[in-house]
Amino acid sequence: MDELKPSPEAAGNKSARQRTLAGSMWVTIPGTLLLLGAATLMLPPLAVADAPAARLAFALRWLPVALLPYAATCLHILLARFLEGAHNPLLGSESERLKIHCRVMQNTLEQLVWFTLCVLALAAGTAPLRLVPMACVLFAAARFIYWWGYLRRSTLGRAPGVQMTFTLNVALLAMALAQLLRT
Secondary structure (H helix, E strand, C coil): CHHHCCCHHHHHCHHHHHHHHHHHHHHHHHHHHHHHHHHHHHCCCCCCCCCHHHHHHHHHHHHHHHHHHHHHHHHHHHHHHHHHCCCCHHHCCCCHHHHHHHHHHHHHHHHHHHHHHHHHHHHHCCCCCCHHHHHHHHHHHHHHHHHHHHHHHHHHHCHHHHHHHHHHHHHHHHHHHHHHHHC
């Protein structure tokens, strides 16, 4: 279980934690925005009717890709509870690893709600639809990175995945609000 504990310097030192978190921001935030922008500029336009219903149907077909990390954590928790014998979550008999999986599942659900609402709002409007597949793939990748980092390096290991997810969700929200103001 040592792999789940932060390093001694990061555990008690605020500036060490901040350096760790800031260290990945210089890659994750611009990288996420660059990938999102590249998708909008470089991917060819999609052959989808301009009717809002067709655009929403297209987005709904892609949202299961964004749902993959949530489904994976749910299935993992199901199997882990069975194998550990931690069938009753109210007893608190879960291992530390299982508790982490549960926190990943909860946080992924919270971020998925934000993401889904923004994607549907953009799809219902005039945003380029080629943004939807890229956003769904990027969201799924960010959540898997979050999960992997949490298990590997404890709470500080979540940073790249958190930064990618938050950057994506904030960008999509800003685009959805800008689209609303334009119409």
